[in-house]
Amino acid sequence: MAILVVGSVALxxxxxxxxxxxxxxGGAATYFSLAASYFIDVQLVAVVGRDFPESHVELLGSxxxxxxxxxxxxxxxxxxxGKYGYDFNARxxxxxxxxxxxxxxxxxxxxxxxxxxxxxxxxxxxxQLDVLEQVDRPLLSALDTMNYWIERTPVELRAAIEKVDxxxxxxxxxxxxxxxxxxxxxxxxxxxxxxxxxxxKKGEDGxxxxxxxxxxxxxxxxxxxxxDPTGAGDSFAGGFLGYLAASGDRSSHGLRRATIYGSAMxxxxxxxxxxxxxxxxxxxxxxxxxxxxxxxxxxxxxPILLNA
Amino acid sequence: MAILVVGSVALxxxxxxxxxxxxxxGGAATYFSLAASYFIDVQLVAVVGRDFPESHVELLGSxxxxxxxxxxxxxxxxxxxGKYGYDFNARxxxxxxxxxxxxxxxxxxxxxxxxxxxxxxxxxxxxQLDVLEQVDRPLLSALDTMNYWIERTPVELRAAIEKVDxxxxxxxxxxxxxxxxxxxxxxxxxxxxxxxxxxxKKGEDGxxxxxxxxxxxxxxxxxxxxxDPTGAGDSFAGGFLGYLAASGDRSSHGLRRATIYGSAMxxxxxxxxxxxxxxxxxxxxxxxxxxxxxxxxxxxxxPILLNA
Numbered sequence: 001m002a003i004l005v006v007g008s009v010a011l012x013x014x015x016x017x018x019x020x021x022x023x024x025x026g027g028a029a030t031y032f033s034l035a036a037s038y039f040i041d042v043q044l045v046a047v048v049g050r051d052f053p054e055s056h057v058e059l060l061g062s063x064x065x066x067x068x069x070x071x072x073x074x075x076x077x078x079x080x081x082g083k084y085g086y087d088f089n090a091r092x093x094x095x096x097x098x099x100x101x102x103x104x105x106x107x108x109x110x111x112x113x114x115x116x117x118x119x120x121x122x123x124x125x126x127x128q129l130d131v132l133e134q135v136d137r138p139l140l141s142a143l144d145t146m147n148y149w150i151e152r153t154p155v156e157l158r159a160a161i162e163k164v165d166x167x168x169x170x171x172x173x174x175x176x177x178x179x180x181x182x183x184x185x186x187x188x189x190x191x192x193x194x195x196x197x198x199x200x201k202k203g204e205d206g207x208x209x210x211x212x213x214x215x216x217x218x219x220x221x222x223x224x225x226x227x228d229p230t231g232a233g234d235s236f237a238g239g240f241l242g243y244l245a246a247s248g249d250r251s252s253h254g255l256r257r258a259t260i261y262g263s264a265m266x267x268x269x270x271x272x273x274x275x276x277x278x279x280x281x282x283x284x285x286x287x288x289x290x291x292x293x294x295x296x297x298x299x300x301x302x303p304i305l306l307n308a
Numbered sequence: 309m310a311i312l313v314v315g316s317v318a319l320x321x322x323x324x325x326x327x328x329x330x331x332x333x334g335g336a337a338t339y340f341s342l343a344a345s346y347f348i349d350v351q352l353v354a355v356v357g358r359d360f361p362e363s364h365v366e367l368l369g370s371x372x373x374x375x376x377x378x379x380x381x382x383x384x385x386x387x388x389x390g391k392y393g394y395d396f397n398a399r400x401x402x403x404x405x406x407x408x409x410x411x412x413x414x415x416x417x418x419x420x421x422x423x424x425x426x427x428x429x430x431x432x433x434x435x436q437l438d439v440l441e442q443v444d445r446p447l448l449s450a451l452d453t454m455n456y457w458i459e460r461t462p463v464e465l466r467a468a469i470e471k472v473d474x475x476x477x478x479x480x481x482x483x484x485x486x487x488x489x490x491x492x493x494x495x496x497x498x499x500x501x502x503x504x505x506x507x508x509k510k511g512e513d514g515x516x517x518x519x520x521x522x523x524x525x526x527x528x529x530x531x532x533x534x535x536d537p538t539g540a541g542d543s544f545a546g547g548f549l550g551y552l553a554a555s556g557d558r559s560s561h562g563l564r565r566a567t568i569y570g571s572a573m574x575x576x577x578x579x580x581x582x583x584x585x586x587x588x589x590x591x592x593x594x595x596x597x598x599x600x601x602x603x604x605x606x607x608x609x610x611p612i613l614l615n616a
Binding site: 039 | 372489495525526555561598599604606608616
């Protein structure tokens with residue numbers, strides 16, 4: 001059992017009030033792969049340039065990630081630079097150099113094509129559709145996207161969304177995508193297009209999952225310290241889909257647990273720079289975080305007489 | 309058993325994408341009183357002008373609110389005008405005419421001075437201190453405030469906060485008040501000043517309560533429709549303190565239930581203009597909303613083998 005992920009692997013320059021890192025391992029597919037690797041075997045399909053450090057390859061390998069689909073091409077690796085102030089929900093992008101990623105044509109190795117679980121990280125929806133063509137119909141498929149594609153490639157994006165089981169996006173993107181200001185109505189519309197689940201990420205404010213069976217919401221866990229939120233959303237997706245794929249439990253209970261494991265991985269990711277925390281977790285740290293969410297949110301009813 | 313509330317009663321002009329109302333019954337103490345009245349008897353201390361409509365007095369009376377402390381003075385009632393777009397977390401204040409409220413000197417009727425529960429809605433912290441001088445030491449006291457007082461009257465505000473059991477404020481105010489960008493650290497600092505509980509309201513994103521025993525968070529409930537969020541925060545406070553005062557349960561369990569009843573009243577408030585919904589609820593609507601929060605947030609652990 002494994003999950004296939006297709007998306008970006010990048011070199012990030014990040015600055016926060018707590019420090020900075022240069023050419024750190026980044027990219028949506030990186031964070032997803034690392035987070036999912038605690039739950040299930042991961043197969044990565046991505047492209048990097050010849051400048052991609054061997055140490056980063058080793059780091060991905062240290063989590064057992066299958067790198068057969070990692071293409072090395074002439075040119076530079078995708079580079080992103082960003083800066084955060086104390087309001088970690090707002091970040092400033094300093095630069096985006098697509099490099100080799102601009103010409104990315106995902107080629108799924110033959111040994112990955114029957115993989116039953118597929119995550120399409122945030123790339124051009126045409127490429128997401130192309131990956132779905134290359135693989136045998138998976139048991140579980142999910143995609144992430146962003147406002148850029150919602151605005152520029154709505155037809156291809158809609159076609160991709162109709163083909164997957166799960167859409168994972170953020171709050172404002174969900175409203176924009178559906179053309180509905182109210183999240184609940186936006187979710188109903190998106191689920192009508194085909195996906196079984198809609199997962200809405202809200203950053204520091206948690207996440208909400210929608211399905212035909214109802215709504216589940218988890219609040220943000222107030223952390224002792226947020227060092228760097230880069231990759232939290234993709235780590236969330238890794239924990240969420242990693243759990244769902246490994247457990248095979250798509251009931252309401254499974255969906256709820258997946259949302260908590262996603263939140264656990266996203267929140268753990270924020271506690272150190274880049275991938276530094278999620279590359280080297282003990283399983284009990286993930287379980288402890290799950291239980292922390294339980295303590296954070298648990299309550300019980302007790303009878304009280306209300307005045308009419 | 310009763311709760312005493314001191315604060316504003318106002319006439320509101322409100323416009324949202326769904327309609328408008330003029331000279332509607334508003335004000336923090338109004339919303340608090342109506343919401344709390346389902347849990348406990350309410351004694352209201354406020355000031356209005358001679359222009360305050362008899363129909364609004366009757367409306368408050370219809371919920372059994374004790375109006376002995378409602379002063380009628382020469383001059384106009386406090387008027388507030390506001391406008392919302394589809395992003396209900398952002399509102400535009402069109403005007404604020406303090407009128408009689410500018411000279412408000414709370415006078416607590418003799419029959420209210422032994423009331424064991426007191427809520428000081430958002431007024432000048434000097435007046436909040438003055439009210440605390442006038443009453444016998446209550447079992448349970450709470451105050452709300454805003455950025456205006458945090459910036460302009462920090463010394464008096466701090467003195468008031470040190471005297472109450474519970475501080476109820478919003479997210480950005482908590483950070484500003486403590487001078488800490490991280491909410492968890494801001495909360496620890498504020499609890500060091502004296503309050504037993506800190507309640508942080510996050511609008512559409514729910515609420516978080518902090519105490520020495522830990523943190524409880526409830527996410528926002530995605531509503532079918534938000535008609536008008538005016539008064540949601542004060543309705544939250546009414547449900548929260550109404551439950552806490554009526555149950556007398558200040559354990560971690562009681563605090564959690566109070567947060568849910570607060571969220572229930574705040575969310576119900578948003579579903580109609582102004583006070584129109586919370587003035588006329590059936591007790592089962594409040595219990596149903598409590599259970600809706602339970603379904604929204606409940607999850608259970610199930611064993612899964614994580615990869616080291």
